[in-house]
Every structure is written in structure tokens, then in C-alpha cells.
Amino acid sequence: MMMNRRNFLAAMLAGSVAAPFASRILAEEAVPVDPNHLVLLSDTHCAPGLKHQLDFMRKSISEIVAMNPRPGHVLIYGDFAFLYGKLEDYKLLKELVAPLDAAGIPWTTCMGNHDRRENFTEVFPEHAEKSLMKDRLVFRVETENVDFLMLDSLIEPPETTRWITPGEILDDQRDFLNETLKASTKPVIVGAHHDLNETKIADILKANDCVAGYINGHHHYWTTYEKDGVNALILPSNGHWGDIGIVNATLSPKEASFKLFMRDYLLLNKGPDFEPNPERFKRVEAKQGAVWRLDL
Numbered sequence: 001m002m003m004n005r006r007n008f009l010a011a012m013l014a015g016s017v018a019a020p021f022a023s024r025i026l027a028e029e030a031v032p033v034d035p036n037h038l039v040l041l042s043d044t045h046c047a048p049g050l051k052h053q054l055d056f057m058r059k060s061i062s063e064i065v066a067m068n069p070r071p072g073h074v075l076i077y078g079d080f081a082f083l084y085g086k087l088e089d090y091k092l093l094k095e096l097v098a099p100l101d102a103a104g105i106p107w108t109t110c111m112g113n114h115d116r117r118e119n120f121t122e123v124f125p126e127h128a129e130k131s132l133m134k135d136r137l138v139f140r141v142e143t144e145n146v147d148f149l150m151l152d153s154l155i156e157p158p159e160t161t162r163w164i165t166p167g168e169i170l171d172d173q174r175d176f177l178n179e180t181l182k183a184s185t186k187p188v189i190v191g192a193h194h195d196l197n198e199t200k201i202a203d204i205l206k207a208n209d210c211v212a213g214y215i216n217g218h219h220h221y222w223t224t225y226e227k228d229g230v231n232a233l234i235l236p237s238n239g240h241w242g243d244i245g246i247v248n249a250t251l252s253p254k255e256a257s258f259k260l261f262m263r264d265y266l267l268l269n270k271g272p273d274f275e276p277n278p279e280r281f282k283r284v285e286a287k288q289g290a291v292w293r294l295d296l
């Protein structure tokens, strides 16, 4: 007979399961979750054979899994894959995020300009089926105090060996966004891979009082900006180039706060030719711990 988790724990309590194994399971069972703590990543740019991108992805994932309490969700703001959104990139990413799945930490990614919907869907069908739109990958992540709406700004060229840098939100997604926001009973933080200059949705966000702010990736540098009255944040890259780091979000009924944890990517590349870059260190020092706050 297959032993499910409940039967296993019952057997353990009855003394028929080896004690060290049982205590490890119990320890895993005991890690609490803070549903008001989210981790935000962006521009992971992973593909087979890459060095620092994969090192940083493994590092971020292992740190997130080790958090106690564990975060309620991990949000990834696109460019999950390296350049062309290849199937092999997503197959590798499946291995890289497996510790999140094993720890029961849910994650959601939106599409960046280096992603491909079809390949992502083939490897992660259980994610794609949660999309709120049919021809786009659009997701809503709900939390107690605020929801995160992750839009799809990817323009896919027909050739599989090319990418298009700009992004767009077409009329059908604009209509979807407007209707969704109008119906929302909670504050919403809208986001996409591309910034508001490219998604051109500030008018919709401004017209809906439930919108607290906007988050995007793409530029790889932690930056706060304002576009037509909407407060926005650009995330660092998890491990490609630019500002390298992750962002921890703390959510309360009145406020969402986002804190930058920045890494120095040179630290992982120390070799015989390593030369410290003082400008780089200064930038990490200046930005470390930066906080962006939104009223809810």
C-alpha cells in the first residue's frame, strides 16, 4: 500500500518509521510560512552552460528555501530564460526551481522579452494553465492585503533565433486589465517585464483607485520612478548583469514595502585574473538595503 503523508506521520508516531528520517520530516513540517513576505526576482537569464547566472540562481533559490519563516510566494518578473526562451533553458530552470516546489513555496513568472510562451508552457503546463488570458500568460497572485497582477508584455518574433527588446500591451490585454481592476475589492500592484513607457498602461492604472503601484524588470538596475502619477519600481537582475540581487516584500494592511538585497557579482567570479572594481563596490554599498514603500 502506498503511504501518504498522513499515514506516514501516523506510522511515525506509532514507532514503525525510522526515527532520524521521521525527525527530518517533522522538522520540514515545522517550518512556518509568512504569507506577508514575498521574494521578488527578475532577469534570471538562465541557460545550460552559463556560469554566474546559474550560480546566482542556485544561490537565490537555496537562500529562499532556507528562510524561516518561509516566504508566501516568489514572484519573477521575466527574462526567466537566457536569450531565446529555448526549451532547454526552461528544462534547466525546472531543475533550478525544484527546491521551491519541494519546499511548497509557490512561484509565478511573467514573460520577458527573452522568454517564449510555447516553450515555457511545454515545460511548466501547470503554471500556464493558471493564466487569466488565453493567448497571453497573465497571472494574479493573491495575498491577504494586496494582490499582484503580472501582465504579459512579450512581443515574439517569428524566428526562434531572434528576440525583440521592446514590449507592448495590446488592446485585449488593456481591456482585461481595466475590467479586472474595476472589479477588484483589494489593492493591486500591477507589473510586467517592461516599464510603463513601453506597456503604456499608466492611464488605466491611474484611473483605478485600487492600484497601489507598478513593478517591472528588464533594465537590471534597482530604480524607482513615477510615470503619469503612478509610482513604479525597476527590479535588479538576479544574476546576469547590472545590479545583482533580490527584493524582499513585506505586506501589511496599510503598506507594501520592498527592500533590496544586493550582491556583488564579482564575489562569485574571483579567479586568478580577479581585479576588484572600486566603482562597483561603491554602487553596491550605496544601494544596499534601499527601500520602496507603497500605501495600500
Ligand SMILES: [Fe+2]
Pocket: 043, 045, 079, 112, 218, 219, 220
Ligand atoms: Fe533581462
